[in-house]
Amino acid sequence: MSRSLKAATAVGALLLATACGSSGTPSSAGGFNPPDLEAQKKLGKTEGKVNLIAWAGYVEDGSNDPKVNWVSDFEKQTGCQVSTKTAATSDEMVSLMKSGQYDAVSASGDASLRLIASGDAAPVNTKLVPNYKDVFAGLKNQDWNSVDGVPYGIPHGRGANLLMYNTKKVTPAPDSWSAVFDNASAHKGKVTAYDSPIYIADAALYLMKTKPSLGIKNPYALDQKQFDAAVQLLKEQNANIGEYWGDYLKEISAFKSGNSVVGTAWQVIVNAAQAEKAPVKAVLPKEGATGWSDTWMISAKAKHPNCAYKWMDWIISPKANAQVAEYFGEAPSNAKSCALTSVKDHCATYHAADEPYWKKVHFWTTPVPQCLDGRKDTKCVPYSKWVQAWTEIKG
Missing domain, CATH: 3.40.190.10 (Periplasmic binding protein-like II)
Structure with missing residues (x-):
């Protein structure tokens, strides 16, 4: 709790315009047809940097609080230097992604389908994200992060209203x-x-x-x-x-x-x-x-796609995902994170592994003309x- 308040204070009060998603049912997106883009097939040499768009509290490097830092170890291990643009609203995220200057974004459900429909977000090859296997099943292949079974992002965390x-x-x-x-x-x-x-x-x-x-x-x-x-x-x-x-x-x-x-x-x-x-x-x-689940999405114009994939895997790794979930105040997406939170009942408080609880939550998503109910x-x-x-x- 105190860490979450610090996260908010660090940015002059965290706006609740953060997270967003759809009804918790497997996706077919009701006839929604995105541009024909292909996911990256294999990882290449990392490019030395990655440019991210994120909600406040999602990409902490110790500058807001010396005790809160999951970026420095990422930079040391991958050689990818992180540059972050903190966004206050989903509309701002969509606009920034259209610029082509950023590699990945922690998109909410009221932004994700817009990014998919416009061709600004590319499909994601989850085989290139080893930690994806430990993501809670209830967060995979959902209306806000996939279309017709094709994933367009990596789940970050979730919360209910x-x-x-x-x-x-x-x-x-x-x-x-x-x-x-x-x-x-x-x-x-x-x-x-x-x-x-x-x-x-x-x-x-x-x-x-x-x-x-x-x-x-x-x-x-x-x-x-x-x-x-x-x-x-x-x-x-x-x-x-x-x-x-x-x-x-x-x-x-x-x-x-x-x-x-x-x-x-x-x-x-x-x-x-x-x-x-x-x-x-x-x-x-x-x-x-209603509720929200944020998704890390990769830009279709990413200049540093290999570092972006490394980041997506890192931020859902057990330790980093536990840190961000506690700092921000949400349920982590990685099931293994629950054993690593400093507050031992964090996952119980946030219902992280309680799938019957999440079945009652209809995660925010972008309303589109093609009815999402089929x-x-x-x-x-x-x-x-x-x-x-x-x-x-x-x-």
Whole structure:
């Protein structure tokens, strides 16, 4: 927890615009057809450097905290000098990748399909990433990191979007997202929600479980009628919102002060708020939840592809993956990392190996016109429309 807070502080507060993915089912991407690109067939001589785009806290070399460094050993062992551009949003990552100046990116699910569709990300040959064999099965071949069984990245870690509540103000303890939707008026002005268009999927997930007549099968695959229903629910919720949040340090502060009493949160936020004596608990609601899983993707224009492959293997190696998972506050992707965390119950706290838990989590992914639920007879609302609608929702 403290390491995660340091990671956030080091960049002036880590934006929650970080991670993203899809519903936790094997991918066919519903007819999504990316450009015809081939994965690298074998590793060649390393080029001496690698240029990365990453979320804050993912590529630490000791400059933010001398005790937090998994880059220097990589550089010594591979001869690849690491240069990192820290990005604040998925949109920034997509833009930077289009420049052709970077070799790899720690893409979230609301960016990954965009990078695949535009041809900016190349397929990945997992045989060139030895540590891939130890990645949790639930992270492989998913909608946000593969298309028709072809992998486009290496899983980095994952987390769920939980319902956090003030135990003194919100009683009885909620077990449903109705606390922030249909029953939000009970805490008018003190409800909080994640500030991003992808939050529309949270409303869609709630409707998927509470209004089956809408026929929602995947909260990221919404036809116009389904989309309109989710947007309407969020417009109604808006009347009860105290603030939308993107900086998790501010959410911790809001729950400590009582300005927020119920809303979405990450496990790291729950841990931090509890450590600071805020009277909060969190639950994975009965409807399930959205969540995120980041993926290291290699640029189709990579100038240093061999060093990029070495980096992808390194960052999911047991020790490095354990370090980044603790520092950032997430479940590691490598199953062997759990034995190496300094906090011995880290993986238990973050449900790292609890696959039944993750089956309830619908990981963020980029909504595209080709419906990700497999429907062929309709078009779904693309992410650009989600962005427009989010502006309307917030008024």
